[in-house]
Every structure is written in structure tokens, then in C-alpha cells.
Amino acid sequence: MATYNTNEFRGGLKLMLDGDPCVIIENEFVKPGKGQAFNRVKLRNLKTGRVLEKTFKSGESVEAADVMDRDLAYLYTDGEFWYFMDNESFEQYQADANAMGDTTKWIKEQDTCMVTLWNGSPIAVEAPNFVVLEVTDTDPGLKGDTSGGGGKPATLETGAVVRVPLFVQIGDKLKVDTRSGEYVSRAKDE
Amino acid sequence: MTKRHLNDWRPGASIDTLKARARLLERTRAFFRERGVLEVETPLLGASFGTDPAIEPLTSEFNGPGYPKGKQLNLQSSPEFFMKRLLAAGSGAIYQLGKAFRNGEAGRRHNPEFTILEWYRPGFDAAQLMDELAALIRDLVDDQTLAVERCSYRSLFVEHLAIDPLEADIESFRRCARSRKLLLADDMALDRDGWLDLLMSSFIEPSLGATGLTFVSDYPASQASLARLNPHDQRTAARFELYWKGVELANGFEELANAEEQSERFEHENCRRFTSGQRPMPVDDALLSALEHGMPDCAGVAVGLDRVLMCQLDLEDIDRVLAFSLARL
Numbered sequence: 437m438a439t440y441n442t443n444e445f446r447g448g449l450k451l452m453l454d455g456d457p458c459v460i461i462e463n464e465f466v467k468p469g470k471g472q473a474f475n476r477v478k479l480r481n482l483k484t485g486r487v488l489e490k491t492f493k494s495g496e497s498v499e500a501a502d503v504m505d506r507d508l509a510y511l512y513t514d515g516e517f518w519y520f521m522d523n524e525s526f527e528q529y530q531a532d533a534n535a536m537g538d539t540t541k542w543i544k545e546q547d548t549c550m551v552t553l554w555n556g557s558p559i560a561v562e563a564p565n566f567v568v569l570e571v572t573d574t575d576p577g578l579k580g581d582t583s584g585g586g587g588k589p590a591t592l593e594t595g596a597v598v599r600v601p602l603f604v605q606i607g608d609k610l611k612v613d614t615r616s617g618e619y620v621s622r623a624k625d626e
Numbered sequence: 627m628t629k630r631h632l633n634d635w636r637p638g639a640s641i642d643t644l645k646a647r648a649r650l651l652e653r654t655r656a657f658f659r660e661r662g663v664l665e666v667e668t669p670l671l672g673a674s675f676g677t678d679p680a681i682e683p684l685t686s687e688f689n690g691p692g693y694p695k696g697k698q699l700n701l702q703s704s705p706e707f708f709m710k711r712l713l714a715a716g717s718g719a720i721y722q723l724g725k726a727f728r729n730g731e732a733g734r735r736h737n738p739e740f741t742i743l744e745w746y747r748p749g750f751d752a753a754q755l756m757d758e759l760a761a762l763i764r765d766l767v768d769d770q771t772l773a774v775e776r777c778s779y780r781s782l783f784v785e786h787l788a789i790d791p792l793e794a795d796i797e798s799f800r801r802c803a804r805s806r807k808l809l810l811a812d813d814m815a816l817d818r819d820g821w822l823d824l825l826m827s828s829f830i831e832p833s834l835g836a837t838g839l840t841f842v843s844d845y846p847a848s849q850a851s852l853a854r855l856n857p858h859d860q861r862t863a864a865r866f867e868l869y870w871k872g873v874e875l876a877n878g879f880e881e882l883a884n885a886e887e888q889s890e891r892f893e894h895e896n897c898r899r900f901t902s903g904q905r906p907m908p909v910d911d912a913l914l915s916a917l918e919h920g921m922p923d924c925a926g927v928a929v930g931l932d933r934v935l936m937c938q939l940d941l942e943d944i945d946r947v948l949a950f951s952l953a954r955l
Contacts, residue, residue: 464734467736468826471819498811
């Protein structure tokens with residue numbers, strides 16, 4: 437069983453806690469001048485997505501999670517599962533809605549996603565940081581209207597809704613930051 | 627602890643912060659000059675080291691005349707033992723402004739090498755020294771109205787956690803942590819003082835000094851191996867700490883001057899080191915001889931000046947007040 441000592445703790449390290457794989461978000465070293473040292477660690481449970489804080493006695497070891505991140509191509513969904521493929525080995529994986537989380541609203545077939553595999557199965561799927569998606573619906577608005585500044589909602593081809601500037605029209609392709617869910621720019625035609 | 631980007635040669639502290647640091651050092655020296663306290667310098671490399679199981683040395687080795695097989699030297703975790711020898715030699719009130727070293731400590735509030743201010747006042751008790759420390763901090767941060775409050779270690783536990791730190795057993799500490807939703811490793815093995823440290827740093831410390839300087843006094847005797855026991859309650863020692871904005875800034879004692887008692891405490895701590903698998907430390911015989919010769923009754927305190935600067939400038943990471951922290955070496 438691989439283990440990590442608290443001195444190896446850093447953001448991104450994956451541990452097993454109470455039977456679930458977790459990833460370290462933040463690791464803080466806490467120690468009174470004359471007393472016991474601790475590591476106060478903020479973690480995300482990779483199965484449930486829940487964030488928790490746990491305190492370890494410094495110097496102790498914790499079981500490592502047998503987790504790896506792989507870049508996989510998104511193939512399609514049958515509504516219950518989302519299917520991915522490793523473009524080198526052609527091995528296929530299916531992720532459930534829990535593993536997909538929010539990601540479903542950003543990805544299109546052939547997009548490459550970072551898929552976290554635990555014991556060989558996807559437990560988390562991350563969309564690319566930036567995606568280009570077409571606007572399928574938005575209020576046409578008034579031409580030349582630059583007032584308001586707050587923009588308007590636009591529905592994208594994947595179903596996601598983002599706030600966009602008033603000049604954006606149906607059929608435009610937009611670059612969107614999937615981490616914040618915010619409009620970045622209009623995408624240039626390839 | 628800040629992670630350095632590759633090729634980042636720059637200091638962690640801004641030039642303005644370095645100027646504030648220089649001002650802090652100047653004002654410290656002016657403060658003690660006005661009060662007639664003598665500045666001293668003692669070795670950073672010592673042959674012995676404190677026995678406190680919570681403090682580990684960074685070590686070095688001298689090879690040269692007189693030491694054909696080499697001599698292990700420890701970078702000092704504080705100048706305390708050397709300064710006590712000066713006090714026994716009749717120095718009178720002394721202060722030292724310099725560096726101290728602790729192995730294994732790195733984080734937002736820790737760097738293995740840090741700036742320490744330590745001073746000793748013959749004839750002072752803990753209360754007088756707390757007053758002087760408060761005056762110094764007010765001076766350093768240029769705020770004569772900074773509020774000062776005092777409370778005892780025990781009263782904090784009673785107030786925040788409804789538990790008596792001097793009497794409760796380990797099982798009650800565990801229950802207390804659990805009832806407050808503190809998630810711990812299942813097999814966390816802590817002794818009494820370990821549990822107290824955990825509860826203190828998780829539930830009490832963050833709120834200490836929110837509106838000014840907070841002194842915490844009368845620590846459990848088991849957490850004060852260099853302090854004198856309180857005559858009114860032998861379960862506690864005349865040890866105090868200073869907190870500001872949730873940050874531990876200073877630690878002080880009425881100094882134990884009894885050589886025999888000190889020797890027993892060193893031995894006891896070395897036993898604890900041995901049972902927990904740590905290397906016992908060579909006991910400082912020169913310090914014990916100095917105490918035997920006679921050290922004046924005094925109180926002493928050590929202040930982490932990097933942290934004072936952090937609090938003054940509202941900086942969250944010690945890397946921001948140091949030219950080059952561990953991650954930038």
C-alpha cells in the first residue's frame with residue numbers, strides 16, 4: 437500500500453480517506469511555538485465532490501489513492517452514461533452523471549476531457565478550460581444598442597446558458613471559460 | 627508556504643516591506659537603548675540544544691583544530707541558554723536581536739530560519755514583562771491606542787470549549803473535538819498536551835487578539851519546562867504568550883532558576899523524546915552550572931519579529947515579509 441507522509445502534502449495530491457479517494461485543495465502547517473505540529477488540510481472527495489477539512493498530526497502517513505488523470509476523447513452519451521475513449525489504446529470508459537457533474541453542459545463530441553480514473557473507472561470528468569460553442573438562442577435585441585452594459589443570456593448548443601454582450605447573435609460561435617462559466621470572446625471562424 | 631515558480635529570483639517581500647522591516651529593527655534597538663537594556667550577541671551554533679520534544683535542531687559539523695573527528699553543532703532554536711549564562715555572569719538586563727532556527731517548520735507562519743527578539747529583565751515578574759512587551763509592540767507598529775487584554779489559559783478553555791484543561795482527561799478532549807466536528811485521522815495518537823495544542827489551535831487561537839493584543843498566561847506546567855511553577859497553583863507555570871490577529875507572536879516566562887529542578891525537567895523531556903522515537907538532546911551542562919552558581923530572579927520573553935511585521939502589514943504569508951524564504955533559496 438503506497439502512503440504519503442504529511443511532508444509530501446501539497447495541492448493536487450490524492451489520498452484515501454474513509455474508503456473514498458480525495459484530492460488535497462489546501463494544506464496548512466499549524467504549530468504552536470512550543471507544541472505539537474499539525475497539518476490542517478482541505479480536501480475534495482472525488483466521488484461526492486464534497487469539500488471537507490481534516491487535521492493530521494504532522495509526520496504521520498496516509499494511504500495514497502490509486503487515482504490517475506487521463507486525457508480522453510468524449511464520444512457520445514446515451515442519456516445514462518457518457519462514453520470516453522483513450523485515443524492511443526482505443527480503450528473505452530463510461531462515466532455516470534455523478535462523475536460528469538457540471539461538465540455535461542460544456543462538452544461536445546470529440547472534445548478532450550481530463551478524466552480521473554479510480555480503480556479503472558471514471559469518478560470525475562473535467563471539461564477543457566476553454567470551449568467554443570454556437571449560440572442557439574438569444575434575444576436579438578436592438579442593433580446598435582450598447583446601453584445597459586449588463587448583457588443578456590444566451591443559450592449554447594450544449595444547453596448551457598451564459599451571459600453575453602448585447603451584440604452577440606444566434607449562430608455566433610463563442611469562446612467560454614468553463615471554470616467560471618463566463619463568456620470570453622467571439623470565436624474567429626476557422 | 628509559497629511555492630516558487632521556476633526561475634523566480636525575486637524576493638518574497640516588496641521593497642516597501644523591507645523598509646518596514648528595517649524600521650522595525652531600528653525601533654526595537656531604540657526602545658531598549660532608552661530603557662538601558664544591553665544588546666548582546668551569542669552564538670547561533672551551539673554544542674547543546676533544548677530538550678523540548680516539539681523542537682528539532684538543524685545541525686552542522688565543525689571540522690578543524692581540536693576536533694579531528696568533527697564536532698556536531700546545532701543551530702540554536704533561541705538564544706535562551708546562552709543569555710541565561712550571561713545573566714548568571716552579572717550582565718543585568720539584556721536583549722538580543724538575531725536569527726533562530728527550527729527544523730521541520732515551514733508554512734504560512736513558519737520558516738525554518740526566522741528573526742527572533744529575546745530579552746531578560748532581572749527583577750521583573752511576568753506581569754511587568756507583559757507590560758513592557760505591550761509597550762514595545764505599540765511602539766513598533768506606531769499605535770499607542772492598540773488595546774491590550776489578558777486572560778488565563780484555563781479561562782479560555784472554559785469559555786470557548788467548556789472544558790478544564792488542567793483536569794479533563796484525554797477521552798473528554800477527544801469528545802470535545804468530535805462534538806465540534808473536527809475531523810481527525812482515526813488513529814491519531816496524541817498525549818494530553820498534544821490534545822490541548824490541537825484544541826487550542828483549532829478552536830481558540832484563531833479568535834485571539836482580534837481587537838488588539840491578547841496575553842494568555844498561566845500555561846499548564848507540562849508545557850513550560852523552563853518556567854517557574856506558580857506558587858498559587860502548581861498545576862500551572864508562570865508562562866505567557868502574546869497573540870494578535872490570531873497569530874502567536876511571543877512566548878515568555880518567569881525563568882526557572884533552580885539548577886536541580888531544571889536538570890530533572892531536561893531528563894524528563896529526554897525520556898519523552900526517547901519513548902516517541904526522537905533523538906535525546908545533549909543536556910546543556912554549562913547552563914546548569916550557571917544556574918547552580920546563581921541566576922538572578924528574572925522574566926524573559928522571545929518575540930517572532932517576522933510575524934509582528936505580518937500582523938502590522940496584514941500579510942498572510944511569512945514569505946511576504948522575508949527577502950528569501952525557504953522556497954526561494
